[in-house]
Amino acid sequence: MTVFLVSTSSAFFVILYSMDWGAEKSDSWMKAFILSFMGSSCVVDTLQIVVLAVVLSAVCSLPFLTKPPAIRKEDLQLNLWNSAAPKKIRPPTKANCQAARKKRELSKKSASTLLEFLLLLIFVAVLFYIAQTNNDQRAFYETRTLSNTILREFDEIRTPDQFYMWTEEVLLPTLYPSVWYNGRKMKFLDRQFAQNTESFRVGPPRLVQVRRRLGATTWENGAGLGWNRYLQNTSYSCWRFAVPDLLNHPNHTSNCTNHHSLDLPLHHDTAVAFFRSLKDSEFLDKYTKSLAIDINFYNPSLKLFSVVHIVLDHTGVGNLVPKATITSFGLFQYESDADYMNLLIHIIFTLLFSVMIFKEAKAVRNMGWQYFISGWNVLGCLSLVGTATVISVFIKRYTVASDTLALVAKSNGELGFERFVDLTTAAWWDACFAHIMGIVVFINNIALLRVVRFSQTVAKLLALPSIMKNELMSFLVIAAVAFMSFISAAFLIFGSHLESYSDMYRTTFALFEMMLGRFFANDMLEANPLIGPIFFSAFMICIFTLLMNFLMSIICDAISADVDVELDQDLAEHMWNSVCAKFGMHSPPSKEEEPGKTTATPDSS
Incomplete structure (x- = not known):
């Protein structure tokens, strides 16, 4: 009662003071x-x-304060005098030896x-560090910035x-800015930076048109004013784009081919006149x-190419379908101190591999072909093959990046980059390395379960597919048929109204x-008010409520099923007892290890 009154009064005064x-x-x-x-x-x-x-x-351990314990000789030898040595020492029994x-x-x-486990864990950790x-x-912010500036209103082109x-209202003003936000004119080098970004153009943009191939002996009307048919031989003909205003352009390619490329000029006014000439000659x-x-x-601040x-x-x-992709990646490697740290990590990873x-x-070599019977061993081999592929792709990406940087350096003139440099190959190898690295990291993380499969929980989890395989196969057949039916119906109902069903x-x-x-x-209801609901x-x-609950029921039944799983229980118990012993927690010995359960046979002699 006293404690309650003191606590209540203290809380009351605290509330008053806080108010x-x-x-x-x-x-x-x-x-x-x-x-x-x-x-x-x-x-x-x-x-x-x-x-x-x-x-x-420290005080109690001083020499003059410590006294040795007084032990009498009679008490020390009392037990020794009353005990007798055995007549014969017998070897341990067979059970104890086993x-x-x-x-x-x-x-x-x-x-x-x-x-x-430690070796695989370190290997996976180093691989994960390299991937990160x-x-x-x-690169995400760089991609988003370029998308918001260059690709404005691009999806509306038809x-x-x-x-x-x-191109005249969005693309060219963004690629060739002339004034700052306050109206001041830009210098020539500043004009190479895209509007409202920190990235500058590497060379001029390039236009590439792919045209339909013409027949060898038939001439089809309706082509643009600037396009002419060029008959190379009796079995092959192609298109040629010949416009007087563009023939003097140094980057114009007029070879006989169905792929036509044009490099844009480096100045805004010239680029505007260039596109107007393309429009007048019906380039499209x-x-x-x-x-x-x-x-x-x-x-330059991020050291990223895009x-x-x-x-x-x-x-x-009949209409034009716009598509756009922006890829940001790095080409510079092993330049800063952090890059050399990454080089050391790469060397360590190679040694671990x-x-x-x-x-x-x-x-x-020890097991022969029996080694490949186990699925875990096959997974380990796939991990090694994938890691070797990652190393090979990394080397290829490094050589492609070096060659691309050399081409970029050659295209740099006194007034900036004057020639177009194809960075698509370097971007492709960088993306290829990222995708393969992701797959290999996933496989190696799954391979960690290979070492701890002696655990009962992990063994039961890994045995779930085999436990529920019959019910799961029947469920997958029914779910696939139902899902494909809904896919076909959704494509026919909403395909012409919603982009996500196109x-x-x-x-x-x-x-x-x-x-x-x-x-x-709401989008489905607006697209088709009658059939949508x-x-x-x-x-x-059918799908979200019934089939998903059926799947959960199958999984729950498999988890609760009492089945025997293959695991090394003795190894698991021994490792657990060893870990407990390290922390001072000793479990009682099993019946097989109790010394009193087995008795030695008497000596017949």
Whole structure:
């Protein structure tokens, strides 16, 4: 009762003081109170106890304060006088020898397993570090900045006139800025930077048009004014773009081919006149299959190159279909101190990879073809093959990056980069390295389960596919038929109204998102007010509610099933007992190891 009254009165006065002080002063008081209480109880009192213990132990251990214990000779030899030595010492029994041999084998096996686990863990950790250092997080912001500036209103292009209007109003002012935001004129070198970005152009942009191939003896009308048919021989003919205003252009390619490339001028006014000439000569006509624009950028502060690939597809439909990709990547390697640290990590990774290959080769030599029967061994081989592929792709990417940097350096003139440099190959190898690295990291993380498969929990988890294979196969057949039915229906109902259902791939992805709980019901209702609600309700009931619950039931039944799994229980118990013994926790011996259970046979002699 006294404690309750004291606590209530203290809390009452604290509330009154907090109302009088205000929120800010009350928070400051509460922080000061908590910090002082924690500092006094956790730091000051602990230090006082430690210092006092050290001082007392130092004082009590002085030579003149210590006395040796007084032990009488009679008490020391009392037990020895009353005991007698055995007449004959017998060897350990057969059961004890088998237990000791088994314990010794388990100790060696556990040490080998622990060493294998540590080696694989270090290998995966180094691989994960290399993957993270290769992935520059700033590339996302660079890509987003270029997308917001260069690709503005690009998705709205449907006709050639809209394309030429977009180039004149958005693309050219962004690529060739002339004034700052305050109206001041830019210097020549500043004009190479794209508008509102920190990236400058590496060479002029390039236009590449792919045209439909003509027949050898038939002439089809309706081509643009600047396009002529060139008959190379009796069996092959091609297009030639011949415009008087563009023939004097030094970068104009007029070879007989169905792929035509043009490099844009380096100045804004000349580029505007260049596109107007293309428009007047009908550069885009009904025989155009696709038109691509490649633009290269470099951000000095981030040391990242970017490739902007703009495509207008004219195949299959009457309108132009705009597509664009922006890829940011690095070409400079081993320049700063951090890069040389990464070089050291690469060398360590190569050494670890050599050790892993030697270990697996030794296992294959000892076991022969029996080694490949186990699925875990096959997974280990796939991991090594993938790692070797990563190393090979890394070397190829490094050589391609070096060659590309040499080409970029050659294209640099007195007034900036004057020639177009194709960075597509370097970007492709960088993306290839990133994708393969992701797959290899995933495989190696799964391979970690290979070492700890003796655990009962892990063994039960790995045995789930075999436990529920019959029910799962039946479920997958039914789910595949139902899902394909909904995909076909969604593509036919919403394909002409919603972009996310415009083709089978996007429809599959959209319905998979709906199955996971992410959907946009309003768009479906607006696209088809009559069939949309029926389709949405049927999908949510059949797929999201029924089939997903069926799958969860199958998994839960498999987890709760009482089945025998293959695991080394003795090894797991031995490793657990060893770990507990390291921390001073000893478990009672098993019945097989109790010394009193087995008795030695009497000597017949």
